[in-house]
Amino acid sequence: xxxxxxxxxxxxxxxxxxxxxxxxxxxxxxxxxxxxxxxxxxxxxxxxxxxxxxxxxxxxxxxxxxxxxxxxxxxxxxxxxxxxxxxxxxxxxxxxxxxxxxxxxxxxxx
Amino acid sequence: xxxxxxxxxxxxxxxxxxxxxxxxxxxxxxxxxxxxxxxxxxxxxxxxxxxxxxxxxxxxxxxxxxxxxxxxxxxxxxxxxxxxxxxxxxxxxxxxxxxxxxxxxxxxxxxxxxx
Numbered sequence: 169x170x171x172x173x174x175x176x177x178x179x180x181x182x183x184x185x186x187x188x189x190x191x192x193x194x195x196x197x198x199x200x201x202x203x204x205x206x207x208x209x210x211x212x213x214x215x216x217x218x219x220x221x222x223x224x225x226x227x228x229x230x231x232x233x234x235x236x237x238x239x240x241x242x243x244x245x246x247x248x249x250x251x252x253x254x255x256x257x258x259x260x261x262x263x264x265x266x267x268x269x270x271x272x273x274x275x276x277x278x
Numbered sequence: 279x280x281x282x283x284x285x286x287x288x289x290x291x292x293x294x295x296x297x298x299x300x301x302x303x304x305x306x307x308x309x310x311x312x313x314x315x316x317x318x319x320x321x322x323x324x325x326x327x328x329x330x331x332x333x334x335x336x337x338x339x340x341x342x343x344x345x346x347x348x349x350x351x352x353x354x355x356x357x358x359x360x361x362x363x364x365x366x367x368x369x370x371x372x373x374x375x376x377x378x379x380x381x382x383x384x385x386x387x388x389x390x391x392x393x
Contacts, residue, residue: 202380211282211369211384212321255320259380264309264373265334266380268320 172256177273180250186243188272190256193237201232202259202266203241205252212255212268215241246276280304282385284370290391291360299355299388303372310353311382312345313337313369321369327353360392 173191180186192201202217216223216230218239223230229242243250255271283302291297303310309328313321323337327347335345342360347353357364367389371382 200380209386211371211386212382214381214383217381253320257380264326264379265311265323265337266313266321266382267323271320 172258172269174254174256174269174272176270177275179275179277180243180246182248182276182278183245186246186250186274186276188241188243188254188256188274189238190241191238192256192258195236195258197236199258199260201230201236201239202257203228203230204255204257204266204268205250206255206271207249207252215254246274248276248278250274251276282370282372282383284368284385284388286388287386288389288391290393293360293362293392295360295392297357297360297390299357299368299390301353301355301370301385303351303353303370304374304383305351307372307374307383308350309373309375309379309382310347311371311373312353312355313371313384315367315369315387317366324355357390360390362392365390365392 200217203215204212206212215227218230232239253271253273255268285300311326312324315321325345326334329350342358345355367387369387371384373379373382
């Protein structure tokens with residue numbers, strides 16, 4: 169699995185956009201970027217994934233740089249319920265296991 | 279629809295005892311995964327089932343850990359001779375893709391405490 173680097177924590181104001189960065193400079197050409205989040209005392213929740221094009225769904229947007237060495241997860245209008253640990257994962261091509269790093273602990277403040 | 283369910287939600291056992299943790303995946307999901315999460319850490323992969331068979335058990339820490347999925351739906355994670363270091367939240371996930379997928383749906387976990 170390609171190694172990912174995320175800031176350990178960040179704060180965000182309620183109602184504002186939250187931009188969560190992730191570096192994955194060793195990513196291979198056919199590896200996707202996945203984002204999960206884990207709210208306190210719950211299991212991880214799938215958010216979004218992408219290969220090279222920007223992606224958007226009802227939860228978030230994923231912006232991947234042209235060289236694919238980094239990406240940004242955007243929560244457009246953060247709410248208090250978005251307080252969670254956010255994991256950026258680049259799984260290897262073989263197998264189906266997710267390798268979770270330390271993630272970014274996001275605190276949305278009123 | 280119903281998500282992944284896990285029972286029990288909490289389990290306290292004494293060192294040396296045997297425990298079983300159950301996972302009910304989303305109906306129709308053929309792939310099932312077990313992870314373990316220690317306090318303050320991200321989840322760690324244990325084992326992956328495709329149907330009834332374990333396709334990848336490389337994450338099981340030792341032979342005290344065993345998992346089964348006899349009918350391709352419900353799975354049971356079994357831990358023999360529990361140790362205090364086994365205390366963690368055990369997470370189960372499932373996915374719809376027949377070949378497995380990184381888009382996995384997790385249950386709430388079972389918190390195991392070994393005293």
